[in-house]
Amino acid sequence: MENNRKAVLELSQLTLSFGGLKALTEVSFSLFERELLAVIGPNGAGKTSVLNCITGYYHPQEGDILYDGRSIIRLPVHRRAALGLARTFQNVALFDGLTTLENIIAARHIQLKPNPLTGALYFGPELKKEISHRRVVEDIIDFLEIQSIRKKVVGNLPYGQRKRVELGRALAMEPKVLLLDEPMAGMNPEEKEDMARFIIDVFEEKEISIVLVEHDMELVMDISDRIVVLDWGRVIADGPPQEIAVDPKVIRAYLGD
Amino acid sequence: MPLPSGIYNVTYKEDMAILRTWCHWVWLIAFLAFLALIPAFATRSQLNTLITIACSVIAVHGLNLLTGYCGQISMGHSAFVAVGAYTSAIFCNNLGFSFWIAMPLAGLSAGLAGLVFGGPSLRVKGFYLAITTLGAQFIILFVIIHLPSLTGGVRSLDVPPPSLFGYLIETDYSYYYLAMPMAVITTYLVKNISRTGVGRAFVAIRDNDLAAEGMGIALFYNKMLAFFLGCFFAGISGSVYAHYLQTINIEYFTLMDSIWYLAMLIVGGLGQTMGPIFGVIFMVVLRNLIMETAPLISRAVPVLGIEFGAAMSLVVLGLVIMFFLVFEPRGLAHRWEIIKTKFRLYPFPY
Numbered sequence: 001m002e003n004n005r006k007a008v009l010e011l012s013q014l015t016l017s018f019g020g021l022k023a024l025t026e027v028s029f030s031l032f033e034r035e036l037l038a039v040i041g042p043n044g045a046g047k048t049s050v051l052n053c054i055t056g057y058y059h060p061q062e063g064d065i066l067y068d069g070r071s072i073i074r075l076p077v078h079r080r081a082a083l084g085l086a087r088t089f090q091n092v093a094l095f096d097g098l099t100t101l102e103n104i105i106a107a108r109h110i111q112l113k114p115n116p117l118t119g120a121l122y123f124g125p126e127l128k129k130e131i132s133h134r135r136v137v138e139d140i141i142d143f144l145e146i147q148s149i150r151k152k153v154v155g156n157l158p159y160g161q162r163k164r165v166e167l168g169r170a171l172a173m174e175p176k177v178l179l180l181d182e183p184m185a186g187m188n189p190e191e192k193e194d195m196a197r198f199i200i201d202v203f204e205e206k207e208i209s210i211v212l213v214e215h216d217m218e219l220v221m222d223i224s225d226r227i228v229v230l231d232w233g234r235v236i237a238d239g240p241p242q243e244i245a246v247d248p249k250v251i252r253a254y255l256g257d
Numbered sequence: 258m259p260l261p262s263g264i265y266n267v268t269y270k271e272d273m274a275i276l277r278t279w280c281h282w283v284w285l286i287a288f289l290a291f292l293a294l295i296p297a298f299a300t301r302s303q304l305n306t307l308i309t310i311a312c313s314v315i316a317v318h319g320l321n322l323l324t325g326y327c328g329q330i331s332m333g334h335s336a337f338v339a340v341g342a343y344t345s346a347i348f349c350n351n352l353g354f355s356f357w358i359a360m361p362l363a364g365l366s367a368g369l370a371g372l373v374f375g376g377p378s379l380r381v382k383g384f385y386l387a388i389t390t391l392g393a394q395f396i397i398l399f400v401i402i403h404l405p406s407l408t409g410g411v412r413s414l415d416v417p418p419p420s421l422f423g424y425l426i427e428t429d430y431s432y433y434y435l436a437m438p439m440a441v442i443t444t445y446l447v448k449n450i451s452r453t454g455v456g457r458a459f460v461a462i463r464d465n466d467l468a469a470e471g472m473g474i475a476l477f478y479n480k481m482l483a484f485f486l487g488c489f490f491a492g493i494s495g496s497v498y499a500h501y502l503q504t505i506n507i508e509y510f511t512l513m514d515s516i517w518y519l520a521m522l523i524v525g526g527l528g529q530t531m532g533p534i535f536g537v538i539f540m541v542v543l544r545n546l547i548m549e550t551a552p553l554i555s556r557a558v559p560v561l562g563i564e565f566g567a568a569m570s571l572v573v574l575g576l577v578i579m580f581f582l583v584f585e586p587r588g589l590a591h592r593w594e595i596i597k598t599k600f601r602l603y604p605f606p607y
Contacts, residue, residue, distance in 0.1 A: 055471055078470050078471075081470070081472060081473035093465050094465065097460055098457065098461070102457055106469075112454045113454075116486060119453035119456070121446075121449065134273070
């Protein structure tokens with residue numbers, strides 16, 4: 001079934017090392033259109049490193065990354081974002097000095113194309129532009145049910161809400177591929193359920209592909225279409241959840257011999 | 258921002274406006290009218306102080322964009338003010354340009370100088386960048402001193418007063434009507450820059466540069482833009498100040514002045530439009546107060562000597578910065594917001 005679907009993102013033979021330490025070794029997998037792919041693995045397996053390579057924070061020594069059939073390995077982070085790659089961070093990376101609203105509208109940078117001259121004058125077209133983007137952002141705020149914290153400075157918000165704002169910020173970029181780095185880490189079961197619901201809603205409504213890095217196995221098995229398992233920087237399994245759950249290599253990686 | 262009870266925003270435009278109630282408009286118009294009427298009753302020395310305040314406000318607004326919003330600490334801001342002042346003077350003296358053309362050119366040249374010294378911000382940040390910009394302070398002054406044919410070197414350089422429709426703007430009285438509107442316009446422009454896309458990109462870079470990059474914000478371009486805009490306003494300030502003094506000297510643009518600018522910004526509040534205004538007024542008034550009381554004190558206690566005034570202003574500057582960093586780290590502008598909110602919501606707590 002996967003063969004006749006178009007791959008949005010193709011990682012081939014990615015190798016990344018920091019000095020003598022090999023973080024990733026020949027990692028290859030694809031993300032297909034309209035797919036929710038989960039990347040799992042024990043601590044230190046290289047899950048976040050993979051995301052950092054895709055978004056451009058890390059520069060792998062070998063291998064290539066194709067996005068829509070085009071190599072993006074040489075593009076800087078902000079250019080990759082402009083192509084439609086949005087991500088959230090494992091340790092929430094919000095703009096603490098801005099309000100929820102401003103955080104999300106700041107992520108409209110690509111669509112807004114700010115200009116200091118028209119911005120300084122603020123009349124006419126600039127005001128219209130601000131309002132039109134405000135409308136988009138308000139839709140996202142409604143969608144994530146964070147209306148009550150719209151004008152609160154995010155630095156003072158509780159953890160669960162900060163994670164939600166971060167998801168909103170990624171959505172504001174209107175991405176084609178959404179990379180979520182442990183969106184449910186450190187949440188209580190109720191918050192986790194909320195977040196899972198938002199992720200599924202996003203996946204179904206916005207027609208995008210999602211890469212989900214997550215620790216919670218039960219949840220990953222529930223919501224993902226396909227799972228890639230990493231261990232010690234290598235892909236050890238790649239397949240639908242039912243197969244992964246019984247894969248002896250995966251069980252060994254998690255439980256030991 | 259909490260609104261008084263009974264006031265609701267119906268459109269996004271209303272919600273984003275700075276002035277939202279008729280009361281705001283009344284206050285603003287009253288304040289502007291008051292500013293316009295000041296020369297009718299102020300003395301010459303008071304006008305002098307106000308013009309100095311207006312010029313510093315323009316410069317500190319620039320520093321606020323660069324340091325307050327974008328988080329790129331600049332320790333060489335007065336050097337960029339000097340670039341503006343000298344550019345403006347040279348264009349007027351040597352090429353016979355009018356002030357109204359020389360002033361924007363002064364801003365541009367200071368902005369370009371800012372781009373040159375902003376380059377290292379791609380690689381270094383925080384404390385290290387501060388030291389790099391310290392280099393700007395020394396290099397720019399070095400260049401000015403060693404180009405005596407253009408700048409007069411260490412000697413003073415005469416600057417012609419600006420003229421408008423054949424009328425020379427050279428008295429404190431008339432110059433007030435040039436400097437103060439410039440400060441008001443700058444405030445308006447900076448406020449708008451800070452609340453639209455560019456300002457948000459700056460704050461994003463300040464708060465989390467990695468995440469900002471991931472949002473598609475090009476770090477280097479935006480940092481350079483911050484340097485350009487920040488130094489542009491420094492240049493404008495330098496030009497306005499030079500044409501007021503009608504003579505400029507390298508002594509007016511020392512490292513100490515750069516530190517005063519930073520101190521004004523810290524006292525007023527980083528990253529807030531009202532910050533530079535409060536900070537500059539506070540610091541200039543404080544400095545004048547010291548300068549006036551110091552001779553009285555040194556006369557009463559002769560042991561202190563006549564240098565007491567200059568020394569005292571440095572001591573007080575240090576103490577004030579320490580006081581603000583400890584007790585009011587977000588500056589006077591933040592305190593002002595708290596007071597306004599309390600007043601607006603009275604008698605309810607929220």
